[in-house]
Amino acid sequence: MSDIPLMHVFILAGILFVIGFIGVISRRNTLYMLMSLEVMLNAVGLAFIGAGSAWQQADGQIMFILILTLAAAEVAVGLALLIRLQQQRQCLNIDALDEMRG
Amino acid sequence: MTVEVPFYFAAVIAIFASLRVVTGSNAIHSLLYLVVSLLAVAVCFYFLGAPFAAGLEVIVYAGAILVLFVFAAMMFDLQGDVDPVNFRQQGKSNWLSIWFGPCLLATLLLVELIYIITSSDNGQKFASNLVDAKAVGILLYGPYLLAVEIASFLLLAGLVGGYHFAKDDAPGDHL
Known part of the structure; x- marks a missing residue:
């Protein structure tokens, strides 16, 4: 059995998730929103690793690997969209996108 | 020393670095803090008995994804939320806030790593629930x-x- 209680791991994951979520909903810069999304995905991975460690199963690490691939694909597409936004609007403000019609 | 103390130490570093990521006003500084945060979470993974996931975290997250972030951030003007201040030298008064914070946190993680390496017998002491x-x-x-x-x-x-x-x-x- 682990020396670290599972509840503490979940509390840490929750704190990191809430920090990332506050970053996503409070920042205007799209680059910061992507970074906060990374923090959120990282917290979810930490929760999976902690649960898999508590039950001595490898399923948590597999879920973490899947989250890792998801984060890689999300960052690739998100940064490409940011480059396109910078080319067309000359800023990274997410509010510059509210005039898209259609 | 048992396994709890280094785990909570790395957890505090992760929380502090994540706060600095969210509240930062310079994109490059926030990226540096994000690297430190990911490394601290990798240390937490190691103490939770998942060394493979810790290695993946360092290689893929802090290695590949963050390099992608840095390359993309170089293409933008590094502006904050409200005021479009560009990336400039901010004077010598607040040199502490520029590079000292991520360096200090990374040094603390390095000290923890050296402690783990020197004090673990056969590498199995710290991970009783190794997967x-x-x-x-x-x-x-x-x-x-x-x-x-x-x-x-x-x-x-x-x-x-x-x-x-x-x-x-x-x-x-x-x-």
């Missing part, structure tokens, strides 16, 4: 084979989407 990479690999290419295939499709879609969105428009060729 090694062999079990992960057996499970990954057994019951989770379909998930691996779907993840490969997702990565392919990310590759094609990233190329498509980021390339310049040819004249007469609309998106």
Whole structure:
């Protein structure tokens, strides 16, 4: 059995998730929103690793690997969209996108 | 010393670095703090008995994804939320806030790493609930084979989407 209680791991994951979520909903810069999304995905991975460690199963690490691939694909597409936004609007403000019609 | 104290130490570093990521006003500084945060979470993974996941965290997250972030951030003007201040030298008065914070946190993690290496006997002392990479690999290419295939499709879609969105428009060729 682990020396670290599972509840503490979940509390840490929750704190990191809430920090990332506050970053996503409070920042205007799209680059910061992507970074906060990374923090959120990282917290979810930490929760999976902690649960898999508590039950001595490898399923948590597999879920973490899947989250890792998801984060890689999300960052690739998100940064490409940011480059396109910078080319067309000359800023990274997410509010510059509210005039898209259609 | 037991396993709890280094774990909570790395947890505090992760929380502090994540706060600095969210509240930062300079993109490069926030990226440096994000690297420190990911490394601290990797240390937490190691103490939770998942050294393979810790290695993946360092290699893929802090190595590949953050390099992608840095390359992309170099293409933008590094502005904050409200005021479009550009990336300039901010004077010698607040040199502490520029590079000292991530350096200090990374040094603390390095001290913790040296402590782990020097004080662990045969590497098995700190991870009583070790789930090694062999079990992960057996499970990954057994019951989770379909998930691996779907993840490969997702990565392919990310590759094609990233190329498509980021390339310049040819004249007469609309998106």
